[in-house]
Amino acid sequence: MTPRPSFKIPKIPEMTIRRLSVYTRCLLQLEEDGVKTVSSEELAERFSLNSAQVRKDLAYFGEFGVRGIGYYVSGLKAELQKILGLDREWQVALVGFGNLGSALFNYKGFAHQGFRISVIFDDDPQKAGRTVDGVPILPLRELAPEAKGRNLQIGIVAVPAEAAQAVADRLVAAGIKAILNFAPTRLKVPKDVRLQNVDLSIELETLSFHLAQVTR
Amino acid sequence: MTPRPSFKIPKIPEMTIRRLSVYTRCLLQLEEDGVKTVSSEELAERFSLNSAQVRKDLAYFGEFGVRGIGYYVSGLKAELQKILGLDREWQVALVGFGNLGSALFNYKGFAHQGFRISVIFDDDPQKAGRTVDGVPILPLRELAPEAKGRNLQIGIVAVPAEAAQAVADRLVAAGIKAILNFAPTRLKVPKDVRLQNVDLSIELETLSFHLAQVTR
DNA sequence: CTGTGCTAGTGTTCCTGTTCACATGGCTCC
């Protein structure tokens, strides 16, 4: 009756998932360096973290390690990539092709891990209709039909704050279940849609807060 | 004997500071809309948050509210801006003027809140020596002398992962106490230096993790 | 084959941040 009998999910902490992502990157590096095995202790100290933390994070998903040895780098890497969904290709829609949008598009790290920006949306008549590196730039109203045709799964919102909610609404309406938002606004989305915010102002203001404490 | 006798700091949670930043932005909007007072309840529901949370966050820093009324929008806004250090201008150094660097430079939101990118560093001979919008682009070796002369306080790292640690080391050596890192690496800095990371891969991979759970 | 050493996995404790619930205290209206 349970949808996934072989594999129970005991509420994974958000922080654990973020760390998995970090571990994965580290393992990629280690594999490249020809390292075969790594202990939770070694892994931990690279991020000034607790080794129990590392073990617990990994143990949420299975028993990947060997006692007395540690973890096999390439094996663990593959497991984590599978868990994070990096073993497949995700179709990403980028909305907004201004400064930030084009920077994101040109960022090399994405395609690498299986995130493919397969279409761009922007209503600017200067941009809409053109193509960059083989990727079409379309007006926003094309979103719904394209989403189905291209099997879009992730939307990146890189438009000004004022337009962000409208864009998000369209993404949701088009059936997209994961949104990465760069606009400085708190978007409202249904709770079956996963929303991840990147807010530069918050990061900068956190810094200036701490500076202000010292520089009183 | 205590360095700050008039003002005790009872360990402010990191999350509180991030929320202050969000509140501030909201208050700016409210003020613009001509709203005079706002209650913790109203403020909270804009971010689907608990009202006690809002009150506690604010209470860390003083008694800004009026019982039976709420908070005076412009008064609270001014207080929060002071707490976050937004009542002054910070001199920011941007290191790396590639895709992301130039996008950040052109992003309007920064100057707005008192963050002035007053110098850019990039070793690319195509770029170094030039000027954009009156801001000079210099080779990285100029960092130390410029930091003093320009009173640089914040460094933004927008270089590839491989170069990031070296850049961070130079920023630290130049006496900069706050770093915003966009490179996908965990930088090591002395603990009196405030480090804030923005890691796009982590955000995207968090999304793909959740998608992968559903799309099994 | 047996013993030792090493490190993964895990139950428990600790601690930080969030939520609840109440008492406090200024404003307003009569």
Add this chain to the structure above:
DNA sequence: GGAGCCATGTGAACAGGAACACTAGCACAG
């Protein structure tokens, strides 16, 4: 001037994530 209202401020309960410390199990040496 006093009584009632209403939202703040805050101590106490709660929850969840992180650290500790112990147990389990595999590998390798002798």
